[in-house]
Each structure stands twice: as C-alpha cells, then as structure tokens.
Amino acid sequence: MNIVLITPSGPTSRTGNRIAAARWARILRHLGHRVHLAADYDGRPADLMVAVHAWRSAGPIADFKARHPGRPLILQLSGTDIYDYISSDPVPTLRSMALADRLVALNDLAWRVVPRQLRERLSVIYQSALPLPNGNRPSRRAVIVSVIGHLRDVKDPLRAAAAARLLPADSRVRVEQVGRAYTDQWAGEATAEMAANPRYHWRDDVPAATVRRLLARSHAMVISSTSEGGANVVSEAVVAGVPVLASRMDGNVGLLGGDYPGYFPVGDTEKLARLMRRIECEPSFVARLRRALRERAPLFRPDREIAAWRRLLAGLAD
Incomplete structure (x- = not known):
C-alpha cells in the first residue's frame, strides 16, 4: 500500500509524536508498504492515511476523507487528545475520531475517555523500546x-x-x-x-x-x-x-x-x-x-x- 503518515510539526524533531511517527514509518516499511511522512496532506494519492493527534491533524484528516471517503484512516490518539482537547475543544477532536476507521491508543486505560460508540474501533499498541547496549549500570558517584x-x-x-x-x-x-x-x-x-x-x-x-x-x-x-x-x-x-x-x-x-x-x-x-x-x-x-x-x-x-x-x-x- 501507499501510506501517508501525518504527524504535526513541533519545536524539535524529538517530540514524542515525531519519534513515534518515525518508528511507525519504519515498521510499516518493514511490513512491505511505501510510506510518506509529512506534517500536512498535500493531496497525493494514498491507499491509507495514518494520522498522529486528532486535534492537531484535524485538517489533513478531514481533507483526506473528503477526497477519498472510501479509503481507510488510522488515527493515533495523543495524550492531549484524550485528556485535554476531547473536553476543551471537542468539535475538531471528535470529528477526527469519528472520521477514523481505526483508533490507536498507547495505554490500556485510554478506552475510559473514548466515546462509547467509538470504542469498538480502538486498539492499544504499546510503543516498543530496545535494551540499552550495556544495560543499566547506576552511577557510583551519586x-x-x-x-x-x-x-x-x-x-x-x-x-x-x-x-x-x-x-x-x-x-x-x-x-x-x-x-x-x-x-x-x-x-x-x-x-x-x-x-x-x-x-x-x-x-x-x-x-x-x-x-x-x-x-x-x-x-x-x-x-x-x-x-x-x-x-x-x-x-x-x-x-x-x-x-x-x-x-x-x-x-x-x-x-x-x-x-x-x-x-x-x-x-x-x-x-x-x-x-x-x-x-x-x-x-x-x-x-x-x-x-x-x-x-x-x-x-x-x-x-x-x-x-x-x-x-x-x-x-x-x-
């Protein structure tokens, strides 16, 4: 598949959203897909959109679904989505969630704040990590x-x-x-x-x-x-x-x-x-x-x- 992966820009390339999106791009490529990583949707053909952050990616999500209503969209819910914007600015956040065919959360209690009618779309995917090269060797000086x-x-x-x-x-x-x-x-x-x-x-x-x-x-x-x-x-x-x-x-x-x-x-x-x-x-x-x-x-x-x-x-x- 051709996949466009949308992640909002931030003040540094090492924001949690950007790091997660880069790792998911590697995973999707490993699974045999072509992935274009971007901060906005430019209208290029894509079989699937994966979007990070319901509120910040609301524009690209709406644009993709307007252009390709029959094509699937996966939305990863950020912490600010489900613990802030879902109540402080619910309209774009809930619209993005409703447009998504699948929702991804990063912790197994996120379902408690996802609207009941959308919970069947929700999956939990834990973010992975590699062991430290030499393990944990706590300092002796302090x-x-x-x-x-x-x-x-x-x-x-x-x-x-x-x-x-x-x-x-x-x-x-x-x-x-x-x-x-x-x-x-x-x-x-x-x-x-x-x-x-x-x-x-x-x-x-x-x-x-x-x-x-x-x-x-x-x-x-x-x-x-x-x-x-x-x-x-x-x-x-x-x-x-x-x-x-x-x-x-x-x-x-x-x-x-x-x-x-x-x-x-x-x-x-x-x-x-x-x-x-x-x-x-x-x-x-x-x-x-x-x-x-x-x-x-x-x-x-x-x-x-x-x-x-x-x-x-x-x-x-x-």
Missing part, C-alpha cells in the same frame, strides 16, 4: 534520578527538582534533567532552579545517544506528568530495568499496571521525595520495582509492536 522529557506544563517538569530539595542533608540524590524548554518561562525556571538547588542539573535538548547514556547510569527515572497518552520513555525505562517513579494517572498506570509500587499522587512533592529516598536507602524496594518492571517488559518488545500493526492492517483489509 544516586542519579533522571527526568527525560521536554519542559512544558503537562509534564510538571520541575517536580523532581522540588522533591530533591526536601531530602535530608546526607542524601546523595542528584536530579539530572534533559529536554527542551517549550517556553522562555520554563527555561528561566529551570535555570533559576539550578542556581538555587545544588541537587538539580538541567542539560536542555540533547541527542538520543546522550539520553540513553543518562538512562543507563540512572538509579531511577521520574515521570511526573499531569497527563500522558503513553510516554515512550516509560517503555525505554521498563526495558532497561530502570525503576520508574510515576505520577498516578491513566497514561502511566496504563503502561506500568495498577499494582506497580512506584506511584505518587500527581503533584505530590512530599510523596515523590519519600520515593526518591527509598530508592537511595532501601535495596529491597528497588528490587521490588525491578521485579515489577520485568513483568511488564514483554509488552514493549519491538516484535510485539510490529505484530500489532500487522493485525491492525489485516483487520482493515478484512
């Missing part, structure tokens, strides 16, 4: 808690830095954060936090290889988002065996499972600080987290993601 993700409101990006301030004087925890600041305000706040907090260091946007090296020497990774569709960095941490300290909301629980022991309430700095201290001082707690991650890791195998796309496309053909 207890490294990594925060991997761009600095924007929905990520609550300085929560780990604030939690590190609450740790006792003898703590060896250091928070290392990578990711581009989406606004000058976030850049200013991160810079000010570094000046005031000796346990915090922000390294701005960095290459993917640098992110992997940080994850490899981390004792834990924090994902403190107020909402998520299903962050690929969680998949990467799980596969790497790096304990995840995660805000308890659907996008994280839908990846890590309801009984995962490393949750803290959204925005709860004190609870996060206690978890970070346990990472530092309780080997049995770390072992418990690692066991839980090993149980979830098979969900994020690349062959499983490829098989899920194969089934999805076969279902469209049927």
